[in-house]
Every structure is written in structure tokens, then in C-alpha cells.
Amino acid sequence: MKLVGIDIGGTKILIVLIDSSGILKKRIEIPTTDATPLIVCGRILEQLKLLGSFESIGIGSAGDIDNKNGILRYSPNLYKWKNVKLKQYFEKKLTVPTVVDNDANCAAYGSYIVDGKKKYKNFITVTLGTGIGGGIIINGKLFRGSTGSAGEIGHMTINPDGPKCSCGNRGCLEAYIGAKGIIKTAAKMGLKNITPAIIADKARKGNRQAIMVYKKFSEYLAVGIGNLINIFNPDMLTFSGGVSNNWDLIEKRFFDELKKRAFKTPLEHIKIIKSKNPENLGAIGAALLSKR
Ligand SMILES: [Zn+2]
Incomplete structure (x- = not known):
């Protein structure tokens, strides 16, 4: 089972493909640029389509995240990004379940499994x-x-x-x-x-x-x-x-x-x-x- 993880940062977007125990299979970096969220999400989508099949997508970003609805409300590093419905966007385009969370929460959960087993x-x-x-x-x-x-x-x-x-x-x-x-x-x-x-x-x-x-x-x-x-x-x-x-x-x-x-x-x-x-x-x- 493969999973996709996306870390949206102020300068770059990191996309990884991992197996269910957290082992890295593929790693792609693309620049964030100051394009609109829709354009940036389109670029992410292009990359995801090249990864083959996967079960789910997790997205992390700094800032205020509505985890329940998968919305990036505000991010200090992405000034054009306000109330971006990330979950809805990727689920519609790829029909794959998508979750969105704060990047530090993501890092903690990743470390809990990868470092702490x-x-x-x-x-x-x-x-x-x-x-x-x-x-x-x-x-x-x-x-x-x-x-x-x-x-x-x-x-x-x-x-x-x-x-x-x-x-x-x-x-x-x-x-x-x-x-x-x-x-x-x-x-x-x-x-x-x-x-x-x-x-x-x-x-x-x-x-x-x-x-x-x-x-x-x-x-x-x-x-x-x-x-x-x-x-x-x-x-x-x-x-x-x-x-x-x-x-x-x-x-x-x-x-x-x-x-x-x-x-x-x-x-x-x-x-x-x-x-x-x-x-x-x-x-x-x-x-x-x-x-x-
Ligand atoms: Zn402070």
C-alpha cells in the first residue's frame, strides 16, 4: 500500500511516496512560487499523476488549518492562500481520500512512527x-x-x-x-x-x-x-x-x-x-x- 505526503512550504513543496511503514519510495521537490493556490495545486496534481497508484493523500502546511474539513485557512508563508479547500480539490480531481493538517502535527506523527516505532x-x-x-x-x-x-x-x-x-x-x-x-x-x-x-x-x-x-x-x-x-x-x-x-x-x-x-x-x-x-x-x- 502506497501513500502520498505533501509538505507545502513557503519556498518549496515536497511530495513523497511512501509505504505504510513510512519508508520513502519517491521524493519530488517543486518550487512554491507566488502563483495562485489553484495554479500551484495544478502543478502538484501533475506530479501526483506521475506517481502511479496510491491509497490516500496527506497534506501538511504551516498555519491555521481546519483539519475536519481539510481547509488551509491561513498560512504565514503563503500570503495568497486564504481558505483553500485542499481536501475538496484533490478528492474531486483524483478520487483519493485526502487529509490536511498543520505541518508540525504531521512532523510529530511522522516521528512517532518513524523514530519512535x-x-x-x-x-x-x-x-x-x-x-x-x-x-x-x-x-x-x-x-x-x-x-x-x-x-x-x-x-x-x-x-x-x-x-x-x-x-x-x-x-x-x-x-x-x-x-x-x-x-x-x-x-x-x-x-x-x-x-x-x-x-x-x-x-x-x-x-x-x-x-x-x-x-x-x-x-x-x-x-x-x-x-x-x-x-x-x-x-x-x-x-x-x-x-x-x-x-x-x-x-x-x-x-x-x-x-x-x-x-x-x-x-x-x-x-x-x-x-x-x-x-x-x-x-x-x-x-x-x-x-x-
Ligand atoms: Zn510568538
Whole structure:
């Protein structure tokens, strides 16, 4: 049985074909462009028609998603996309059941199966990228909250007087460790016009300012994850997203700091790792969520 997963991002769309255990069979990337949703969906459709037969489609995207009706209400990275009826569109064109969910929820569900093999029933995935996202699984089921927005880990306040966040609040975790936050920390240390990946390269080559940037990052991350551990007492927590590729620069400082903040017994119990497939997790998870 084959499943399709689609991760619609601000710059690219990732389409994967997987088997029912999450093993990747095919992977296609197309640019998102600023064309209308109808044109972009048409391009996705062309690609899907080349994949052969599949059972279902799962679509993930950042933003406000009406999971019940399969509608992308709003996405911060796709300014032309408002109330796009994705489920209706693909079900009409391909007569294949389609589900739509928040990309961080998709990543969490994907990691729950691919990284955790369904053995860790209380499970959290934190995506470290342009923004900071999160998906929470409780007793083996995705926890969406009462109105569907649970898991906005990036917008927990860690300093009420902190820098302004993209959400309008001040001092959110994302304002410190989202891509913009990392770049701001770097600028304060004299590293200007630079990306998180270049800072990481410099840190690996021994640049002291760049090492400090990731040290700061790790400390803020530990504050956020310490809160999650104390509140949820999960079995496993994974990191995905582009910035998780710098785990080698984060790991040690992160665990040192986490020991100061998380309660002892839950911290001894929890397994924390970087996902084994962080780039494809959103699309793989979307596909797995569509399997019913
Ligand atoms: Zn925020």
C-alpha cells in the first residue's frame, strides 16, 4: 500500500511516496512560487499523476488549518492562500481520500512512527527552523486541543520583556531561537549578514562568536523543553527541521542546561534525539496521517 505526503512550504513543496511503514519510495521537490493556490495545486496534481497508484493523500502546511474539513485557512508563508479547500480539490480531481493538517502535527506523527516505532505513546516533536513548531501526541493520538491549535511551542513566553515575536507577543521562544532570533543573537556578537547554517559552519571551525550563538540557542531551547517535560512528562521528544542539523553544536550545552530545569524523574525517563529523517518528516507524517 502506497501513500502520498505533501509538505507545502513557503519556498518549496515536497511530495513523497511512501509505504505504510513510512519508508520513502519517491521524493519530488517543486518550487512554491507566488502563483495562485489553484495554479500551484495544478502543478502538484501533475506530479501526483506521475506517481502511479496510491491509497490516500496527506497534506501538511504551516498555519491555521481546519483539519475536519481539510481547509488551509491561513498560512504565514503563503500570503495568497486564504481558505483553500485542499481536501475538496484533490478528492474531486483524483478520487483519493485526502487529509490536511498543520505541518508540525504531521512532523510529530511522522516521528512517532518513524523514530519512535509507536513504542513511545506520549511523544513530542519540536521543529527547529524559520519558526519553532511543535506537535504533541498523547496516548498514541495527536493532541489538537479544543480549537485545533495545540502545540504552538514556539510561542510560549520565556521572557515577558523579551524581543518582539512574529506573532505580536514579546519574548516567545521563537523570538530567540527561530531563524530570525539566531541571526539577531549573531548580530549582537558581531556576526552580521549571516544565516544559521553559515554560523554553524563557523562554529565548527572554532569561531568563538559563532560557538556562543549556538550556546545561547541551546540554553533557550533547554528552557522551552524543560517546560514541556515538566508539563507533559513525555516518553520521547525529537527534534526536526533544518536547524536540528546543527545538533552537534547544541547537544551538550542543551542537556547541561536541561538538567537544571526539568524535574529529575521525568528527565531520567525521557528519550531525546534528533530525528533520523528531519527534512522529510512533515511530508512522511502527512502521508501516514492519511492512512485510515
Ligand atoms: Zn510568538
